[in-house]
Amino acid sequence: MSDATIQITLPDGSTRDVPRGTTPFQIAQSISPRLAEAVVVAKIRSAAATTEGAEEQTDAAHGGAQTEEAMYSDVATAERVVDLAEPLQESVHLWLLKETDPEALRVVRHSAAHVMATAITELFPEVKLGHGPATDHGFFYDILREKPFTPEDLIAIEARMAEVVARNEPFRHEWIGHEEALKGYEEQGDFMKVHFVSKFTKPGENVSFYRNGEFLDFCRGPHVPTTGRVRAFKVMNLAGAYWLGDEKNPQLQRLYGTAFFQKKELDAHFKHLEEIKARDHRVIGKQLDLFSIQEIAGAGLIFWHPKGAIIRKEMEDWMRAECLRRGYDLVVTPHVMRRELWKISGHEGFYGDNMYSPMELDDAEYRLKPMNCPGHILIYKNSPKSYRDLPVRYAELGNVYRYERSGTMHGLLRVRGFTQDDAHIFCTPGQIEDEIVACVEFAEEVLKKFGFAEFKVELSTWDASKPQDYTGAPEDWQVAIDSLKSALGRKGIPYREIPGEAAFYGPKIDVKLVDVLGRLWQLSTVQFDFNLPKRFELEYTGEDGEKHQPVMVHRALFGSVERFFGVLIEHYAGAFPLWLAPVQVGLVPISEKHLDYAAEVKAELEAAGLRVELDARNEKMNAKIREFGLQKVPFVLVMGDKESAAKAVSVRTRGVGDQGSVPLSEFVARAAGLLQEKSATL
Template sequence: MSDMIQVQLPDGSVREVARGTTPFDIASSISPRLASAVVVARVRPLTTVATTEDADTEAKAEQSEEAMYGGETTGERIVDLKAPLTEDVALELLKETDPAALRVVRHSAAHVMATAILELFPETKLGHGPATDNGFFYDVYREVPFTEADLAAIEARMAEVVARDEPFVRVDETREQGLEEYAAKGEFMKLHFIERFTRPGDTISLYKNGEFTDFCRGPHVPSTARVKAFKVMSIAGAYWLGNENNQQLQRIYGTAFFSQKDLDAHFKHLEEIKARDHRVLGKQLDLFSIQEVAGAGLIFWHPKGGLIRKTMEDWMRDECVRRGYQLVYTPHIMRRELWKISGHEGFYSENMYPPMELDDAEYRLKPMNCPGHILIYKSTPKSYRDLPQRYAELGNVYRYERSGTMHGLLRVRGFTQDDAHVFCTPEQVVGEIEACLDFAEAVLKTFGFKEYRVELSTRDPKKPGEFVGTVEDWARAEGALNDVLKGRGLNFQSFPGEAAFYGPKIDVKLVDVLGRLWQLSTVQFDFNLPKRFEIEYVGEDGERHQPVMVHRALFGSVERFFGVLIEHYAGSFPLWLAPVQVGLVPISNEKHLAYAEELKTRLEAAGLRVELDASNGKMQGKIRDFGVAKVPFILVVGDKEAQTDSVSVRTRGKGDQGSATVEEFIARAKQLVTDHSMEL
């Protein structure tokens, strides 16, 4: 083996260096200024061609316990600046501006927090402390609950740890040494991680800073001093291994950035999110509620929310019919035997409500609509001439969510899924998938979302027991979805192991006005359920063939989509969605109420949703109330307006817009509704 290796830099130049040279050595050889600026390094073997999908997959994987504690990965990876390079690699030196560097500093901040916790509360046992999209957390076990004062003390001690400028040092030792040391300390969670993610004879990695040591794969920033701006934010409960029968852990959340400016901007962003909280706005605008007496995770739609829901569903049903779907309806409960055939009983039962015994059999609430649509397809013989068959349903489904996971409209136990299933020949499937993606893009555009991300979820060949079907069928299905995405020129990320148990899927995640990602639309390829239900069609050759099946949901669920809409628009819905589109304010009830009532009739006849405030309050108070309710248009009428058949128009967000004739206003408003305009 040669003592020299080749290191390719981003500009394409190649340096020959001694084996064991570190990224920091190379940065120092380029310039001392660069060496002080870099945080971590990204490397990949020169024989590996890096893709966007590979990089994003690695970034996502780093959030998991397996990435934190498992063995070294192959391909592209993030490493410490002090990590010795032992093979020919392509090397990138990452500064604070790189998103991957931010994830690393957050993971290092979790170690700083754990250091502070053990210094203040040495009886605490540590779980794991990963970086997240918005910060980091650390799961810990301590019999005494932490208080707000404790969190403040932890943050203060973290500042001391940072000031000590303790280097993060990686130390390798045998698996057996690690188990022995952690067993002696009673660290039951660390023992679990070592036993789960390593094998006998493995070498494990520990990271030390000062007196603190943690079982971790890394990487980390060079020292605690690089954790410059941080905040301990909150605490929540979490069961060990997610099992309600295990110990109750305490999950301490924090966030970290490379500068105080970025940290301040983050908290300003959080304030914006808080102001848009759909749960608060839902109550303020009287859109929906969750009633404790009825049960958690069950949504009650109030009249105004119901109007928006009707508008959403009417648009979806009309669009389905226009695109060749047939509307169907299926029961809310079905025999348990059906779910055994579909595979949900074995692969999805923990998310289903328990069986209920009725006269002739056990029944279960449906968690999804696909088996019902399959039965409709199967009820009559089909020829290739009948395909594709497209069934669409806005169907209520029920899934058991853990009590700690529910969140307003976004995570519920009963919801309405805009579900559709396409039964087609293998030759038709690519066209049908493309049509589903066209439909998904139309949904996002119509409801005012300009940006989205695409993910391809595939089978994990390392976990065959979590998926049904042959390797060949999976390869064919994944290839079809991959080809469609590439054919459309879409940038996408691939995530092995994230597929549904019956087939791979494309997820379309919208980006809201605050830059947040929301998982809503999904398109799934399914070759398993047609086989399990033995559905057929007669081909052109006169023989019986098995169709393939495409699942798609574009709202995802009406409830979740509505929650996202509330937060995206901060309750200020575009005119076509607003439950009250026009608020009418007579200057004087005695003089102008009759004209206002006549005007209300005319506006409603034009198809607008109108509310007249005929109370005895003052005009300014009425205008203010409509403003708080986020009504798009407020029309004020008095003597002048009554005499000239006009209205004084106040537009949400713009204020007084002057006078317009009634016909001019109606024409303008109707056009905005017809165009599904986002502007007023």
């Protein structure tokens, strides 16, 4: 093969020798004209790269595509998605992606963002553009404009987008010199693009731009071949966003949209959004009177109402009992501690912006705790430990406080004060892997018990190029990462590695549950920590009689009680399993003469451990049944003459309906069994 020729390896293992500079589209044409029509974008991997290395780097490159760094930085990845018109300069493995490929969907959404920006600049020439990335569910563009956009403006933007699509303008990749690019944006007064070009490109190099028609934007791509491939789209809503996420900077208007290849996919997406809206935990929480956020008390602070508090009690009781069963000791630590403690732990330096300001008391400055770990460390350190004592496992459902920026709070899912089901395990290096495996198994049991059948796992590691963001030596980090990988390997759990997402003190395993609507939720986490034991000079006496330093595992399985509860509400749409339901059985006497029997039924059910509500109002039977239905009570029992005489109840089961009359003793046995099993189904 000559220097003018490169080798293309296709997914079936076949190879083609083509001239250097051949494009993926030309290769598609050579295979089949029909394929050339269907292909949207290409993915390439350097022939010199190993499969393992490519997978790791691809995850790093595509995992956070909505960030500035992922959009603009020139990340050296072995595997990447490219335009069909990209001239290939080296031998590569090549995949020709069609509309059915997930990576192609992200590309069409990125292209739709450019179509939206084209429409906006044509309708409102005075605007300045921030960045416009694809996201997991669509795209957005940040816009600087003095006058707020109106609902009518959004309609006009969407209509103009349709015109841009109809023009079928090619997306062309262009290169402009660094100095020329900066000068152009400076003359336009677009400080945002000046920032991006300055931050993500270097003097003397060419800067990547994409053009469609008259619209030109700083962008690394890739894009679909033409605007005409952006066929199914919708401008959705508008929100505020500070430039660079800093509330001291100018406020931008963020326009959100979504795009798909086919209208039927767009329609399905909006149906899915309606389902999500119907399950909004904030709405259901108010309907079922579970919790509230009181403006006079402050944003991000949760008030648990009686029914919500009952569910919380069930969650916490199960968690504490399970911790004890698994060999944990329960502890409780203070809500505030001296500032000096947080300096020793490193939180003052690495996490200070997320902590509340210090408060000055008589003897020192104190800070509200954002974490429970230093408190558990002090308990460990309070008495000498031998290798025979290890592992030591401390668990606490502890209240912690973190400063969330204004506008970032979201019901129970993003709060300023919450209860973390925290545990810290102190062990020998030889015990660490078994402890991590046990934590992962515990996380699996939590998800199973609360009705989640599916989960995904991510391994967050450090970014070795930014040692200032972490504490600890590189060799310690490698040992920690290898331990987590080995534990996941023993469990046979597939995972995705994400560099740069570790905690400042060590790598972590994040378990993301999948809810009934297919949404991912970050809740459970298991973290390796070799730093805090060193910072606090922890030790134990080894079998050799010498002093040794333990290693430490952080783990939280609910994540926070508040967030987990919010996810539960949305997963079940408020129709909780029997064991969690605040009212488990509703009693409906048909008339006043049946009240005495209803009271007997109530007493028998309560003796079996069930939470029962008797509706003794002088209302019609159907109205009472309907009210219990609105409150999503699992069982409603109706009692009239026949039931009173036969010591029976007429059973209505949530989601099933009327199941007829059964002996009271039979129903009690059934309900008590479900309660004992903590079954997720009725």
